[in-house]
Amino acid sequence: MDLHNDIDKILISETEIEAIVTDIAKKISEDYKGKKLLLLCILKGSVVFMGDLMKHISIPVQIDFMKVSSYGSGTTSGNLKIKLDLNRDDLDTTDILIIEDIIDSGKTLSSLTKYLAERGAKSVRSCTLLDKPSRREVAFTPDYTGREIPDEFVVGYGLDYDEDYRALPFVGILKREVYENK
Ligand code: PRP
Numbered sequence: 750m751d752l753h754n755d756i757d758k759i760l761i762s763e764t765e766i767e768a769i770v771t772d773i774a775k776k777i778s779e780d781y782k783g784k785k786l787l788l789l790c791i792l793k794g795s796v797v798f799m800g801d802l803m804k805h806i807s808i809p810v811q812i813d814f815m816k817v818s819s820y821g822s823g824t825t826s827g828n829l830k831i832k833l834d835l836n837r838d839d840l841d842t843t844d845i846l847i848i849e850d851i852i853d854s855g856k857t858l859s860s861l862t863k864y865l866a867e868r869g870a871k872s873v874r875s876c877t878l879l880d881k882p883s884r885r886e887v888a889f890t891p892d893y894t895g896r897e898i899p900d901e902f903v904v905g906y907g908l909d910y911d912e913d914y915r916a917l918p919f920v921g922i923l924k925r926e927v928y929e930n931k
Pocket of ligand 1: 791794795818855856857
């Protein structure tokens with residue numbers, strides 16, 4: 750099975766992604782100089798972005814992982830389902846930067862930011878590769894955004910459809926027939 754055949758169009762090429770990642774990494778390196786920065790990767794979609802981003806950041810960083818999903822209509826931290834929690838006791842001295850592949854309704858980042866603040870993190874900010882502003886249900890603006898995109902079904906570079914396509918090196922639009930005929 751060649752997954753490339755299922756792609757209608759490449760939305761962001763490998764070269765474009767590299768430029769986006771380099772640019773964001775430079776900004777983060779400047780903004781967090783002298784701070785204890787924790788890059789918090791939200792599984793699973795963000796692993797590829799996280800891996801590339803951390804290599805380009807020129808200041809020391811620590812990394813950690815959470816797996817979460819938001820549910821319901823609210824945006825409080827109580828609407829967050831935590832499948833893998835952050836297991837550290839030094840959050841009061843830690844500046845957290847949440848790393849996401851995509852922000853859609855905004856519920857996940859909104860609830861997660863509240864949760865980490867309630868746990869006493871020194872600061873909580875967020876960085877997303879992709880943003881679909883047209884899909885927003887709750888007001889939320891990430892601190893670092895790679896690219897705003899239209900409301901298309903995107904896969905690759907960590908993003909999946911039914912757990913496939915995550916390893917593609919670009920962000921592509923999935924052919925309609927792939928998900929409409931299932
Ligand atoms: C995606 C993405 C965010 C969330 C964004 O994760 O990685 O965590 O959805 O959506 P929202 O802005 O509407 O809250 P997903 O649940 O698809 O899990 P995955 O990363 O494991 O594929």
